[in-house]
Amino acid sequence: MSTRLATGGRLIDRSKAQAFTFNGKRFKGYAGDTLASALLGEDQMLMGRSFKYHRPRGVVASGAEEPNALVNLGKGTAHEPNARATTTELFDGLAATSQNHWPSLEFDVGAVNTHLSRFLPAGFYYKMFIHPRPLWKHVYEPFIRQSAGLGRAPDPETRDPDTYEHFYAFVDVLVIGGGVAGLQAAKAAGDAGAKVLLIEQNAHWGGRAPVDGGSIDGQAPEAWIDETLSALQAMPNVTVRSRTMGAGVYDHGYVLGYERLTDHAPQMDGPRHRLWRIRAAQIVTATGAIERPLSFAGNDIPGVMLASAVRDYVVNYGVVPGDRTVVVTNNDDAYRTALALKAAGLAVPAIIDARPNGGGALMQAARDQGIRVEVGRGIAKVKGGKRVSSVYMCDQAGSGAMLEEIPCDVVAMSGGWSPVVHLWSHCGGKLTWDDEQAFFRPDADRAPTGADGAAFVSVAGSANGHMGLAQGILDGDAVGKAAAKMAGFKPKRTKAPEAVSEDEAALVPVWLMPQGASRDLRAKAWLDYQNDVKVSDVQLAAREGFESVEHTKRYTTLGMATDQGKLSNINGLATLSNALNEAIPQVGTTTFRPPYTPISMGAIGGEARGDVFQPIRRTPIHEWHETNGAHWEPVGHWRRPYCFQRAGESVHDAVNREIKATRDSLGLLDASTLGKIIVKGPDAGRFLDMMYTNMMSTLPIGKCRYGLMCTENGFLTDDGVVARLDEDTWLCHTTTGGADRIHGHMEEWLQTEWWDWKVWTVNATEQYAQIAVVGPNARKLLEKLGGMDVSKETLPFMQWADGTLGGIQARVFRISFSGELSYEIAVPANQGRAFWDMLMEQGAEWNATPYGTEALHVMRAEKGFIMIGDETDGTIIPQDLGLHWALSKKKEDYLGKRAQQRSHMTDPNRWQLVGLETLDGSVLPDGAYAAADGTNDNGQRNTQGRVTSSYYSPTLDKGIAMGLVLNGPDRMGEVISFIKEDGETEMKATIVSPVFYDPEGEKQNV
């Protein structure tokens, strides 16, 4: 059984017990524990079930590479799936549950899959469910989705109670990884005067060095680590952050750092995670190395662990995974595990060393301790169900005939080490195969390069393939100095610390154990624990022609789980290369992509949640709308009132009331969102003649003109009223959504094409609150406010004037989008609300009624005015909408003119704008198509038009619509059929003029 030792555990504080639960069961651990070490300390080896076969799985590793021990953390709103128990720091009250099991972790029905594994080989789903096609969507997919998945996704209705944030940091040298190499690199760069940020994913510093032993400058590694860390913390140009992972390296020295602030102490206030958005001149990745499993049958049975992890649990947490540990290895490092176990007083029945000649000094030390060492041997298979019970020892060179059964409850395996090259590779760093040490290491000659072609990432320590303590610290020093130099600093000529550790004999690569393992054994030799990929699966993929490592990955799902193949990658591709009979470097690796380990969605979103999830643009009158029943409509980032609902009133009734009140007496519209761009200069007239389809240069001062804007492809893009302010200044109104876009459009043409024209533009949209005062009593209200002459004679239709109204500076435009007598009045934004209040108060005698965007839409439709975005959709030219009158024939050119002369644009069969009236007065569905005879090649009904705007008109008490219809203007009076939403029911409508209301314009021109 796994248990807590009476003494030891350098990271735990035995005076601080912490209570927690796992699957509802109560457990006890200590401050400093991880969830994995605490569970092991309480004999809970079984921590999860695998993805495909639901096999029982125990913890394998002790860090970020853990594939098996994934748990659900927290409850309710704080629930989070797929947390690695090995990196989850224990706290009092932690609640975890295991994943992917039903009905319980101990007894899982899905585990029947493991007995069917013979019938569930690689590619099974692809082969099985491809026919018959229709069954996929309705039968296979829902079934597979239900049985797949690891963690439970949070309930969509819950809201994460935590907060998150981003932080932008700029440094000269960023060091990722706080092991001895990273510490020394940061020290060397800091000593050179560079601004250094050192980040470490764990809570503690020094990496593996305190566990693996040796000495640095004559001290124990731990003492050197403490001393160096203190020195770094004292340096003003150096910042150190623990619990901060380097998640990804991107172009231009951009790095994402993932800081976990309160995961280990949820009672703390403040953000849970902080995403560091770092720009570094030079990046040093000192990310260490990960031990590789060995591929032998039963290597996934709980109790089979990485040798380094077994030693970590003993030394760091005072926890032993079992009473009797068999060590199986192809290198010297795993002997340290045997020695650590022996030192803790535990039994090591045997060290099984696959190398024919065994190891060096460490092997001798083990023998001196009386540990039995078997060289040239391997494990044929592990016996056990939910726990290891014994191993069958065999000859490594054979096919797995058992020489001896060795009872044990833990197998500590080591297949060698792989440098963590992920961050180096994220931005294009290439790897080279190191034959001697049997791993991929960064190729310094093919580094990620910046805009200047120089390398901006370098690697230090074991991540760089320098495996021993001595070489690692030397490399850290050299790389730190080089990085500082590249960043423009002068490194000091200091000597690197001298470290001593045991010499290690060379390893012998072992990709399958035993070398000639039978099919049965290979089918139980796991490569990828999380996704249940075995040696036999990769071999099958190779036989079926998946020669590229990327294809094999996707076919077998090797390395596609949440751990992204940290343990399985190299073993998998070595297996593939053997099957293909090619050298490993020829097969290559799959692509390493960020993040290194998953980061929270909360951290990515940062502060963007709740009130600041998205900016909402508010007009100066927004608050009034809010407190007066506004039913909101989003228009771009603006919120505009769709209508103002009174108590007990439906939206439909509110819209009708607003329209009637406006047409009968007086309506008010907050039109502040309309774009207002000022264009000035000696060439401004000429410029606007190019931007608009009509002539703007001839517009007299004091007058307004409605204008259309097209893209260079001829399509309508915006419209609005242009006013001439003085000799060389115009004011261009745009649509609500068009202000920024059209300003950018103008600037682009000015800066790239007509850079020599003397024109300046300013987007003054937000300087003004703009209010439309509309209706037969509009003039009376303005005359009551007083301050300027707004009579028909002084201020006729389509003119503007400056003055004051009710004591507020105002610019009054006599323009109308409703067909009524109408003034649009611009006042300084900071007085906008006061002006609105004044209009409401003084207009009360005429029942001044604020109206929203829907009333605006209906009234403009009654008048047959087009709306950008309704009548246009990016494929409509002015000619389609009968706007020929707005296309200047006097001008040589305007944007879109040439495009509009293309054959397709002049095709008489382009659908044209008309009005539509249903025979029964009902409202046509918006977007409905008009049916034509016959069907097209796809068997669909032919069409001859579609509805672009459709409303109930309270003024006319019937449905009115506009639409584009084939040869429409020539077919006035003809009845055509539209198809309703059900795709069948027809609605008959008559083609009429789009101007339904006051076609002579008598109402607006009074």
Place this chain on the structure above:
Amino acid sequence: MSEAVQPLGGSAFDGLVHLSEAPLQGMITLRADLSDAAVKKAIKAATGQTMPDIRGASVQEGQGVLWMSPDEAMLLVPYAEVDAALAKLTKSLGKVHALAVNVSDARAMFSLRGPAAREVIAKLAPVDMAPGAFEPGMVRRTRFAQVAGAFWMEDQETIHVVCFRSVARYMFDLLSVASDPASAVDFF
């Protein structure tokens, strides 16, 4: 005559910094060739301050000029004196091709006061806020999370932020969230 009011009516929040909506500030956007001596002279005449270099700010007690782009400057003058300053500017520009527009009401302005001011900005704007990298006399036209904004430093512990009026509420909420007293970074 109604009084002009600030977009949020003078909101304030205390956290890592003291955040407050600034009193009304006169602002003029000037589009012109800033390398033109006549333009520089006109700016000096209108604001009393010299046109700074690229990404520079010359501001003294709410009066000054901010570099916005090679052909755009923002002039700061007292709110009540905008019309007079505009007239003065227009007069001294004479026939120079330029466009000056009163944008005082188009903006909201906030002030952050306290030793953590740099840090609060660095949570929202992709700008190097380290001492030495950003100092009084500089301006950045950048973004704050999802909206455009600009800022400059008055002194080591005072930063002024301007944004469009319509997103004043978002900017205030954003700066308040970033000023959460429990969220100190202690990087600078």
